[in-house]
Amino acid sequence: MDTMDNAVVVVGAGPAGLMLAGELRLAGVDVVVVEKLPAPTGESRGLGFTVRTMEVFDQRGLLPRFGDLPTTAHHHFGGLTLDLGVLDGAHLANKTVLQSQTEQVLEDWATEQGVEIRRGHELVSLTQDDDGVELELRGPRGAYRQRCAYVVGCDGGRSMVRKSAGFEFPGTPATMEMFLADVRDLRLRERKYGETVPGGLVMAGDLEDGLTRLIICERGTTPKQRSGPPSFAEVAAAWHRLTGEDISTGTPVWTSAYGDAVRQVPNYRLGRVLLAGDAAHIHLPAGGQGMNVSIQDSVNLGWKLAAVVGGTAPAELLDTYQTERHPVGQRLLTNTRAQGLLFLGGTEVQPLRDVITELIGYDNVRLHLARMVSGLDIQYDMGEGDHPLLGRRMPHVDLVDHDRKTSTTELLHPGRGVLLDCADDAGLRSAAAAWADRVDVVTAVPVDESAFHGADALLLRPDGHLAWTNGSAAGVDQALARWFGPA
Incomplete structure (x- = not known):
């Protein structure tokens, strides 16, 4: 093999990329993270951890870094109340940790182990051959090339790695536009899990440091081609149309627009290029699962890629990343679409909500849905055997x-x-x-x-x-x- 600048280059310094870099370095792999943004945005689209992510962080001794974490058994499926107390294990879900804090904790963990994070370095293109991958990057000092054994794209829904490597990304485009914003200086009653109002859905939740998280879905809107985030005036106008409340006096920290597009790559790996997180799958952010599944993609991939790079396992081990995580991504897309119908539908969906609410009253249905949205229903193929835990995650014992x-x-x-x-x-x-x-x-x-x-x-x-x-x-x-x- 040719001499490599680095064994692995991870593109993207979000939760998936930082988790993967930490996992690789924990196994002794030479890894560098490149991130096109010069500094963290401070935005927190992801909020809190599912039960499985709590377990994953505990497995690496990371939970104490988040401080005293409040947990709750109160959850929902498409806005319908769901009790997580039926689950086994040492943890419940967290609903308070901002994505910005998660990224800081993971960055500290990764850099303490020796991971190099290059901010302000953008991937321009990549080519691969049998022995490695050649990257063209643009940094603060200009363009340069770098060669590595493997590249992993953790660079989000608009992934340059995915586009440059030629991954297909089939699915359905967005049919509506929604707003997400964190705002200070607002006095609003909480609207947990989303509240259906004439014309759409609104949510308001209190976060730490005096922040209020707003989610707005106005039915009948069409997705716009935006070059940047929506103005707060646009967000406030939509909130007023749906609720009659004036929030224009609030102080926006950040705003964002997103849609309900659903896409997934057929293959998470093409040769020496792999994808994780939103680079591999995008969906409606229902139930706070997206960031969590992305982190779990990285935990599944990290030790396998480290073994292949380190020469202790054949490259075929990476095929199990596809066979194990692609179905998880498919299931994520399915359950978030189902939740979207319950969340965002009008009065015509009320009979369906009533039926699902009735079904959640049954213990086995409640357990099934709780495991689904918590990441505890995953069972990988480990071969023959009838042990109830075989292929499943090991709970804390x-x-x-x-x-x-x-x-x-x-x-x-x-x-x-x-x-x-x-x-x-x-x-x-x-x-x-x-x-x-x-x-x-x-x-x-x-x-x-x-x-x-x-x-x-x-x-x-x-x-x-x-x-x-x-x-x-x-x-x-x-x-x-x-x-x-x-x-």
Whole structure:
């Protein structure tokens, strides 16, 4: 392979790009992030964390960096009340953390590990061959070229990586335009989860530091070709038409317009170019799932790409990023479209809202929808086996390792695989010894004897999903080779 300037270049310093860079660097990969904006915007389209993102951050020891996080079981599906208290696990959802804070926490974590972030550096074009990718970039000092082994586009819905590499992006264009704004100096009653009014939908929610988050959807509007954000006067006029309330005296922090376009690339990987987050899928921001799924894309990809770049696993491991995350993206698009119909429809949709509300009253329906919007319904293909956790995320389980207390969550902090030996099986540990550079073998038992549903040997991937138990058809050596490369 040719000498590379960097092993991996991540384009985009949003939550997905920063999370991916941190994951790669945690595994020892030489990675640089390029971001066309000279400084963070301070805007916070994403707000809060789903249950699964809370778990993911906990897996890397990142939750304490956010301070004292309030959580809640109160959620919704398309504006219809949904109780998350039916879920298993150590966390509930957070509704308060601004995307700007999330980006700052992830940037600090990444740079502490040695990630270089180049702000004000814009991707102009890229070409790839069998050995690497050539990037043309434009920075503060002019144009330059850079070569790397892999490029990951985390550069949002208008991704230059996606366009330059030739990814298809099929779907449906926006049919309406909505406004999003954070405003100070407003006294408005809260309209949680959106409130249907004649002519559309409005939402007002109190954030920290005296901010009010506004969301406005006026039915009958057509998407505009904008070169910048809408003026606050335009936002205030729409709010007045829908509610009769005057918010023009407020102080806008930022405003934005967005639509209900739905698109997804058929392939998340083309050769040495990969996409994550909004670069791979765009949708109506219903239920606060977009940023969270983007972060989880990066957590799925990071350890796999690190193993391939590091030479411990074949490039075919990257194919599982496509097979695992593309269906998750499809499901995201489906459930946000369904929520959009409930949210944004007029009086003709009220019978459907009534029926869905009735169905949510059933425990199994409520659990199904809660798992869907929280990211806990995902089950990857790990081969034959009937263990209830196989392929699913491992919830937090407290463990005792001799006299030391630990947990499944703490064991994942280093971002490595974990083979958990609950039966003090010397043969199992011997079989795994050849993967010691990639997988930690831990002898411990759960405090709650029923936590592992009868399994006494479990293999966790770095992303926290259960890859193997001693009830699986394959042996531990086969599972280790499949997910961590040859011995």
